[in-house]
Amino acid sequence: MTASPADQMTVRDIERDDLDALIDINQDALEGVGPLDHDSLNHLVEEADSALVLEDDGDIAGFVITLPTGADYDSSRYDWFESRLKDYVYLDRIVVAQTHRRQGVASRLYEEIEGDKPVALEVYDHNDGSLAFHEGRGFEPVGELEHDGTTNIMFVRPPN
Structure with a gap:
């Protein structure tokens, strides 16, 4: 099966039926994000101002x-x-399923959240691909934070 270009995929709100799949996708990407379980994911979605999935033909x-x-x-x-x-959006996580990497999924999701407020996030200092991706999207490093033995590079992208 050939994957669809990201611009032909559908963006929608996270639904309760998505949670198991989101946890699986997240746990397959622990090199770049922290772990999730049902309780932590439910809490994130409840607190979120954006909680979105990009769907490709039901996946x-x-x-x-x-x-x-x-x-x-x-x-x-x-x-x-x-x-x-003072007034910003914190990007807690953006995760792409292994089957859909390098197909524009992350860029499409970023387009959904970039707007009239700065977007703040951190990237593990050893995640070279993510560091390059974010710098290419206009994110600027604004500091570092040591957390659990890892250095996080703190980034902010100015509003559109």
């Missing part, structure tokens, strides 16, 4: 979750931005 190609300022979220990375920025 989930990827998903994105962003949080607003003032969210109830226990994360040192989120707290780092909360103490430095």
Whole structure:
């Protein structure tokens, strides 16, 4: 089966029936994101200002979750931005299914969340592909944070 170009895929809100698939996709991408279980994913979706999937012919190609300022979220990375920025969107995670990587899925999901507020996120310092991707999208490094023995590069992308 040939995958569809990302511009022909459908973006929609995360639904309860998606949760098992999202956890599986997330756990296959732990080199770039933290782990998720049902409780943590439910909490993220409840707190989110954007919780979206990109669907390709019934399959989930990827998903994105962003949080607003003032969210109830226990994360040192989120707290780092909360103490430095006033009005922004925190990109908690964007994850692409292994079967859909290098097909424009991440770019399409970013288009959905980039708008009139700065977007803040962190990237593990050893994730060269993600570092290059974000710099190419106009994200600028604004600091570093040590977390669980890993250095996180903190990025902000100015609003459109």
